[in-house]
Amino acid sequence: MSHVFLYALAGVGLFTLGLYALIVHTHLLRNILAINVMGSGVFLVLVALAGRTPGASPDPVPHAMVITGIVVAISATALALALMLRVRAETGRARLPEEQLE
Amino acid sequence: MAILLPLAGVLVCFLWPRRAKPLGLVTALGVVVCVAGLGWQVVEQGAQRYAVGGWGAPLGIDLYADGLSLLMLMVTAVVGLGISVYSSGYFGRKTAAVFWPLWLFLWAALNALFLSADIFNLYVTLELLGLSAVALVALAGGADALTAAMRYLLVSLLGSLFYLLGVALLYHSFGSVDIVILAERVEPSPAVWAAVGLMSAGLLLKTAVFPLHFWLPPAHASAPAPVSAMLSALVVMASFYILLRLWLEIFPLNGAALGQLFGLLGAAAVLWGGIQALRQTRLKLLIAYSTVAQLGYLFLAFPLGTSFAWKGALYLLVSHALAKAAMFMAAGNILRFGGHDRIADLDRVAQRLPLTLTAFTLAGISSMGLPPSGGFTGKWMLLDAALYTGQWWWALTLILGGLLAAAYVFKVVGYAFTPAEVTHEASVVPARMEWTALLLALAAVLLGLFTPWPLALLDIGFPFGGGYAG
Numbered sequence: 001m002s003h004v005f006l007y008a009l010a011g012v013g014l015f016t017l018g019l020y021a022l023i024v025h026t027h028l029l030r031n032i033l034a035i036n037v038m039g040s041g042v043f044l045v046l047v048a049l050a051g052r053t054p055g056a057s058p059d060p061v062p063h064a065m066v067i068t069g070i071v072v073a074i075s076a077t078a079l080a081l082a083l084m085l086r087v088r089a090e091t092g093r094a095r096l097p098e099e100q101l102e
Numbered sequence: 103m104a105i106l107l108p109l110a111g112v113l114v115c116f117l118w119p120r121r122a123k124p125l126g127l128v129t130a131l132g133v134v135v136c137v138a139g140l141g142w143q144v145v146e147q148g149a150q151r152y153a154v155g156g157w158g159a160p161l162g163i164d165l166y167a168d169g170l171s172l173l174m175l176m177v178t179a180v181v182g183l184g185i186s187v188y189s190s191g192y193f194g195r196k197t198a199a200v201f202w203p204l205w206l207f208l209w210a211a212l213n214a215l216f217l218s219a220d221i222f223n224l225y226v227t228l229e230l231l232g233l234s235a236v237a238l239v240a241l242a243g244g245a246d247a248l249t250a251a252m253r254y255l256l257v258s259l260l261g262s263l264f265y266l267l268g269v270a271l272l273y274h275s276f277g278s279v280d281i282v283i284l285a286e287r288v289e290p291s292p293a294v295w296a297a298v299g300l301m302s303a304g305l306l307l308k309t310a311v312f313p314l315h316f317w318l319p320p321a322h323a324s325a326p327a328p329v330s331a332m333l334s335a336l337v338v339m340a341s342f343y344i345l346l347r348l349w350l351e352i353f354p355l356n357g358a359a360l361g362q363l364f365g366l367l368g369a370a371a372v373l374w375g376g377i378q379a380l381r382q383t384r385l386k387l388l389i390a391y392s393t394v395a396q397l398g399y400l401f402l403a404f405p406l407g408t409s410f411a412w413k414g415a416l417y418l419l420v421s422h423a424l425a426k427a428a429m430f431m432a433a434g435n436i437l438r439f440g441g442h443d444r445i446a447d448l449d450r451v452a453q454r455l456p457l458t459l460t461a462f463t464l465a466g467i468s469s470m471g472l473p474p475s476g477g478f479t480g481k482w483m484l485l486d487a488a489l490y491t492g493q494w495w496w497a498l499t500l501i502l503g504g505l506l507a508a509a510y511v512f513k514v515v516g517y518a519f520t521p522a523e524v525t526h527e528a529s530v531v532p533a534r535m536e537w538t539a540l541l542l543a544l545a546a547v548l549l550g551l552f553t554p555w556p557l558a559l560l561d562i563g564f565p566f567g568g569g570y571a572g
Contacts, residue, residue: 015263015267019260022256022260028252031256032256035256035259035260035263038260038263039263041267042263042266042267042270045267045270045271046270046273049270049273049274059277061273061279062270062273065222065269065273065279068222068226069266072226072229072230075233076229076233076255076259079233079236079237079255080252080255080256080259083236083240083248083251083252083255084252086240086248087245087248087249087252090244090245090248091245091248091249096249096252096253097249
């Protein structure tokens, strides 16, 4: 049980790390990567928690969810990268302008 | 059917891009017919449950339709038909080939979301919805729209991941993602509270509740007019709908401290959105901030928690969808007509686009909450619930918000009537773009006259917990 818990904790750690990176960095590529790291964290949590009872074969449903999640994440990343290239082509910089606080 | 048909439409529009427009319109009509058929079924036989592929609840994917999802589907169908007709006049041939598949895709995702019976399916549809919405915003091109789309995408993905982590925790604790099964098994524990926090945070971000609204105005204002209409009217409904389902069906949280927090955020959104709308100099940004304010009202139902308040909020949501779509369409007409949407230069639109201005004003009446509009009914129900539960400060917010809305609507109308030098060549606005805006606005106002029917619909298969009967 404990090593399963370790994996889950690592997943939460990845999630937090990604969130931190997303907030701190301004370059869009880094932001997209950060989102991906967060996604991997969630997937790790799902996979780790699938083996709930030690000894028994793990629950297959979370695995199916992770597969679905990965498909979604890949399409999202593709869209994000394409959009980033367009932003760069239009503005010359691959980052978002600072928030204008009115 | 309501999901498969638009998906088929997507494929067909992709394959024959030149005929995308007629094909898209036919699909839109087909979807409306499907939703009407489903509506008839639900009204006749009560809530429907359908197991896709015959697998059934714990393992397979279930679709579920009750009064609440039917109401959402029907609003989407009405506004969606309006948007389809409007866009057929708005886009040139080149953009249309891209617009139609994306729009039908978004519609399919919305319908799937309102019919989903498990929280993981909700995540997938939410993600599909977000991706197609972002692509539609980017359709406008130009630096503004692209950066707004990029920010929207990052926010939307972040919100979805928070939600997904919540789903993972819930699945771990109770071994199911089905809403009905979860509702039976859930009991308070630290994991559940963590899941509630994560999912609520993600969904609040996506619903653009103050102070998480920062991404909404630029995204909604820089998109093409029909896209702004669908984002502001329909897409925001989706995440609120999920929040409502979780709150009412899974978590027994009525009247908890979290509800007060939601109400506080909602109240702040009403006031802040109203004030910001008043300060804008561009028409589309004004309407976008008005969306922030209108979304705030919905969250006032959380601290009240009576079934009357929930219905009021849903009523408000429906009339908001109709009115906001009409407002953005009217703004699109004005933009097309004069080539700009600076409020101060809206000279004599009244004389030259009378239908559009009427549409804007009628929609404005619903936003302010004047009788007999749908906005009035919704607000009155919330007001009543606030006084009934003795929480008069929420009632105060409702009234202040209405005053602010009146101020910003009249600001626009006032400028439109002010005579000024004509400085630009006006271009022609197709008649169907004017008429769809007007009809949707009329629907929003008339909604107030047909109150009992939608409310009766909500009762089908959906026990609004707690409080006195509406």
